Amino acid sequence: MIALLAIVEVPPDERVRCQAVGCNHPVFKRIHVVRENAAIHLYGSACFKQLFHGQAIAASTPHYTSSDGRHLSDEERQLLLENTERLIQQFEEEYQAKLAHTAPLHPVPPPPPPLRGQAIQPVPSTELRRRPSSAERAVAELQAKALLREKFCVDPDLPGWRGLVLVETERILQKNTA
Numbered sequence: 001m002i003a004l005l006a007i008v009e010v011p012p013d014e015r016v017r018c019q020a021v022g023c024n025h026p027v028f029k030r031i032h033v034v035r036e037n038a039a040i041h042l043y044g045s046a047c048f049k050q051l052f053h054g055q056a057i058a059a060s061t062p063h064y065t066s067s068d069g070r071h072l073s074d075e076e077r078q079l080l081l082e083n084t085e086r087l088i089q090q091f092e093e094e095y096q097a098k099l100a101h102t103a104p105l106h107p108v109p110p111p112p113p114p115l116r117g118q119a120i121q122p123v124p125s126t127e128l129r130r131r132p133s134s135a136e137r138a139v140a141e142l143q144a145k146a147l148l149r150e151k152f153c154v155d156p157d158l159p160g161w162r163g164l165v166l167v168e169t170e171r172i173l174q175k176n177t178a
Contacts, residue, residue: 002055003153005040005088006033006062007069010077020047030069033062033084040084060155063146064091099142132173140176144168 008031010016015026019041027044034041034048034057043051052058061067072080079087132140144165145156156165 001035001037001153002052002057003035003149004032004057004060004062005035006065006091007031007067008033008065008076008080009069009071010080014077016042016077016081018042018044018047020044020051023047031080033080033088035088040088042080042084056152056154059158060149060153061157063149064088064095095146099139132176136176137169137173140172141165141169143172 010028010031012028015028016031018025018027020043023044025044025047027042030045032043032045032048034043034052049058064070076087076090079090147168148154148156148161148164154161156162
């Protein structure tokens with residue numbers, strides 16, 4: 001499995017080395033952090049384009065950062081060099097915290113089932129399922145995009161994937177509001 005995890009940037013005087021075979025050039029802008037099976041590699045823009053030309057990853061959005069990249073703090077740069085896996089874990093924790101922060105605080109519990117022998121009262125169709133809030137819908141869409149990135153290794157923001165994002169978002173919303 002190949003996935004673009006992040007695009008990061010460090011100060012010019014603290015460059016890192018591109019890990020493409022035969023390259024070893026120093027890079028500081030648009031460092032592509034890529035998971036290839038169990039390993040994580042750092043590539044400069046030119047090597048990334050050359051290595052993954054024609055593959056879905058070449059047009060994908062990074063999982064943990066924007067396509068513009070993220071400026072790393074001094075501590076994050078040290079992790080990038082010494083323990084890249086730990087830096088990615090930190091990015092994942094931040095991502096999960098963001099999802100949890102935007103998730104609804106009190107999900108609406110489903111109504112209790114009727115007791116045996118008790119008459120079932122008809123429920124007006126407007127009360128069958130409450131409409132999700134815009135915040136719930138935004139969180140569900142983020143989750144849907146993350147699932148599609150992981151499952152298909154694609155950028156769900158690219159043209160052609162919007163329909164699948166919407167279907168997955170609705171599935172998540174139905175599961176959360178059922």
